[in-house]
Amino acid sequence: MSNAVTRWTEVCAAINRAAQEASRPHGDVTLVAVSKTYDGDAIWPVIEAGQRVFGENRVQEAMGKWPALRERWAECSDDPIELHLIGPLQSNKAKDAVATFDVIESIDRDKIAGALAKEMVRQGRMLPCLVQVNTGLEPQKAGIAPQDTVDFVTRCREVHGLKVQGLMCIPPVEEDPTTHFASLAKLADASNLPIRSMGMSGDYESAIAQGATHVRVGSAIFGARGT
Numbered sequence: 001m002s003n004a005v006t007r008w009t010e011v012c013a014a015i016n017r018a019a020q021e022a023s024r025p026h027g028d029v030t031l032v033a034v035s036k037t038y039d040g041d042a043i044w045p046v047i048e049a050g051q052r053v054f055g056e057n058r059v060q061e062a063m064g065k066w067p068a069l070r071e072r073w074a075e076c077s078d079d080p081i082e083l084h085l086i087g088p089l090q091s092n093k094a095k096d097a098v099a100t101f102d103v104i105e106s107i108d109r110d111k112i113a114g115a116l117a118k119e120m121v122r123q124g125r126m127l128p129c130l131v132q133v134n135t136g137l138e139p140q141k142a143g144i145a146p147q148d149t150v151d152f153v154t155r156c157r158e159v160h161g162l163k164v165q166g167l168m169c170i171p172p173v174e175e176d177p178t179t180h181f182a183s184l185a186k187l188a189d190a191s192n193l194p195i196r197s198m199g200m201s202g203d204y205e206s207a208i209a210q211g212a213t214h215v216r217v218g219s220a221i222f223g224a225r226g227t
């Protein structure tokens with residue numbers, strides 16, 4: 001077994017434990033395995049082991065490795081892979097993003113929402129979308145401000161025609177993430193959104209306790225990334 005598969009098994013068990021402790025029904029929390037910077041050879045054993053949902057933060061990088069992985073997997077199984085875009089997006093990449101990904105987690109401004117919606121209609125692929133919230137109001141970080149989130153979700157749906165199903169956040173690294181997770185859950189409630197994508201390698205158990213439906217875990221599965 002590859003090291004990644006061993007660690008993936010441990011992460012799955014920890015997710016189930018955290019979900020059980022939070023009295024969440026079985027299967028309520030989806031693991032998004034974040035495979036950015038890792039190549040197809042590193043990812044393949046994790047697909048074979050049973051992981052189906054993956055996250056990538058760069059459109060170009062995902063285009064370079066996922067079409068081949070999907071093709072190879074389609075020869076083995078009918079159980080499809082679901083690829084999530086979790087990184088910031090430029091509107092000139094909207095076409096490639098819609099063609100490459102199955103879920104877009106990082107919508108945070110009208111320009112991107114509009115460009116994606118146009119491409120989804122053109123390609124006949126209305127993908128589920130999440131709005132990224134900058135819960136820590138960090139100037140360098142992507143995401144809509146918490147106080148603008150409810151209005152922006154409404155605009156994404158009613159003006160742009162996007163299928164918004166949830167919210168995503170990346171809390172500030174140096175702060176206790178719990179309050180950020182709680183505030184994302186509250187905003188999702190306020191917009192009646194079922195999906196809350198929050199929690200990474202260091203804090204996914206705490207995110208599950210705060211109501212995460214999707215945790216995005218990279219290094220705890222694939223190992224530390226070189227920078």
Ligand SMILES: *Cc1c(COP(=O)(O)O)cnc(C)c1O
Pocket residue numbers: 034036057086087170200201202216217218219220
């Ligand atoms: C890289 C990344 C992750 C995974 O981070 P780890 O700490 O490696 O688990 C999660 N979410 C986003 C948006 C990322 O860019």
